Amino acid sequence: MDRFECIQLRRFVGREWLLWLWFESEVFDATLTTKKHGAFGFWIEGRLVLSAGQETTTIKGTMPGQHREAKESLLRGKTPDLASLHLSWGGHDATFTLKAEATAIAGLKLPRKEPEDASPTEGVTEPARRPAKKKTAAAFADDEAHEDFYERMSVTQEIEEILEALYRDFLTLRLGPAWSSLVVPALEAWSTGTDVDADVYGAARNKAVASKK
């Protein structure tokens, strides 16, 4: 099998990763954890697209993953193709769309940059400020623009690191015995609407992830 084939034949793993993220975000009430990052908020918000071959189901809403049609689509053989996600970590919030087969990010909205001195000072009247001028393309050469760029890239890297850590944990489960003994039964129960005991699943899952390699 050549490299191109390997890449193409593993695209479905991206869909299973997104399925697992969706499942865990529901089971753990939108709070996921990785060893490196600790706990953070993570949930599907806005749009979820499932497909199998030519058939596609798009579900929109605040909690599309909890829509009945979403689970029914799973049981009809569809798997998540893309999902709009909300990530909340370290006082930041970001939203983006994850395209499963490419593990690619689209429409990433970064946290708004807080003004350096955001806290109002009592009794002090701020001098009236001129409204900030819209930046021209030429102005991007200056230091401030460089700083904005570093800030954007730094936050983007943090988000990517979290996603990579989640993918690492997923692969540990997916490629080990816990996938068939623990995760698949839990996925099956969850997709049919049966409650999954978050504590029991969580403990077994953490043990499997910790015992990797």
Added chain:
Amino acid sequence: MRIAVAARRRHRFGLSVFFLREASFLAEPDLCERYAVPALRGSLTYSRFFVDGEVPEDFREKYMRAIRLRVIKPLVADEEDLERSGWSKLGEPFELDLTYDNVFYNEFIVLGLRTDRWQIPGPMLKARVREAEAAYLAKKGREKLGRKEKADLKESVARKLRKELSPVTRVVDFTWSLNEGVVRFFTHSEKAGIGMTELFHKTFGLRLIQQSPYTLAERIGLSKAHESAWQQIDVTVLAKES
């Protein structure tokens, strides 16, 4: 004035990028701001590529020379090329005088990948070809054109129209994080991605590997046991209904 003309043409033909005879007019800030610069502002849609190979120690000088050699050469109507790509300054696609300051942002190399393409609106070309054919037939006193004559006329009309119009310009932001060995290319277009990886290889002599479930697993690194399971991995089926 020319800007207004460009805007009118854009509106008339419904094209996404405006026509301009002289790119230098795009130094006008308002016009430049029509280009999205996701690396610098707004939301980010991008593909990640992993760099395969080592960056040389004297990379700044080497890379700067190589980048300057592959800066886009704007299309000229009389030339045969209908499309051309090359590097430009990030956020300013018509700024082709690249300097260390606008290419190296600390550990990042930042550029725009600009592609110019002649794009003559179909109805306009058809109408002009019809006119030219009628004039040619009247001049020759004939009723029909040969296949070759038709093709030659069409090419001649297209060439004339190219002189009246300007190429359509598209630009995609490119950032290379040298510390991470990661390129972020701000589009999901497959065609643009292939073009960029080819230009990257020509410029820097290094290969790029696009992120996918397979290549991301490679980058993360798998244990021997997982490696073997990875080779035999099969789809999980949850479906209960036929």
